[in-house]
């Protein structure tokens with residue numbers, strides 16, 4: 001598929017995805033969301049992809065939110081459909097992706113932009129980035145999972161304050177409350193993300209996919225996470241990666257995982 005609003009490049013087993021609407025601060029319009037859904041499905045189904053690195057074009061914004069021009073005239077039913085489809089096709093799909101998806105937050109991450117970063121598995125931020133869920137200042141609430149994922153990540157108290165005040169916080173503050181994992185100068189954002197991904201690439205892809213599933217189950221309302229962990233743990237014993245990992249340990253050599 002030829003993308004109009006995102007750039008996607010597979011290099012050394014890492015899929016680099018850049019939201020590329022710099023003049024609109026990478027705001028998520030309908031086409032961008034559908035391209036993101038497509039690229040995540042590609043990452044999931046392509047064995048050569050070991051991890052995804054998601055960022056925004058330029059140095060000003062990661063994503064400054066859903067595209068306000070598109071939904072300004074929506075009815076209640078249209079608004080509900082927008083949230084339902086977006087959550088299902090993009091945000092939940094990223095969270096459930098069996099390959100780690102790392103967000104490199106290169107500037108503003110607001111509204112749907114912060115929701116996108118929160119759907120990713122790991123978040124790194126440039127030190128000038130500003131993060132927030134300002135929807136109540138538009139007469140809205142977050143609709144792409146923001147009320148849930150922010151509460152899961154930072155706890156109810158911080159989530160209530162951030163969402164009801166609509167205030168942006170600094171990257172440093174975001175790290176203090178657990179909203180991002182690391183803060184680095186913009187010039188080091190890609191290399192820091194690369195460092196993390198290189199570590200991930202050394203590990204068993206099949207075990208990583210089971211770990212993502214079990215960690216997600218910890219915050220699922222539909223699953224008992226302990227049960228998910230037990231069955232995922234058991235499933236690991238049936239993988240080639242498990243055989244290779246344990247054999248390599250016993251033979252005192254580095255494992256060479258196939259992902260099977």
Ligand code: COA
Nearest residue numbers: 023024025027064065066067068069108110111112134135
């Ligand atoms: N949807 C649609 N367009 C957006 C957008 C969004 N969420 N965020 C920014 N843009 C557009 C602006 O309309 C502007 O377009 P124009 O040049 O055609 O007028 C362009 O991106 C640049 O943004 P601008 O507002 O001029 O930049 P700024 O430096 O003055 O302010 C922000 C930056 C991020 C503070 C400001 O753009 C903003 O508040 N954006 C909306 C954030 C938001 O409420 N997001 C949640 C949406 S649910």
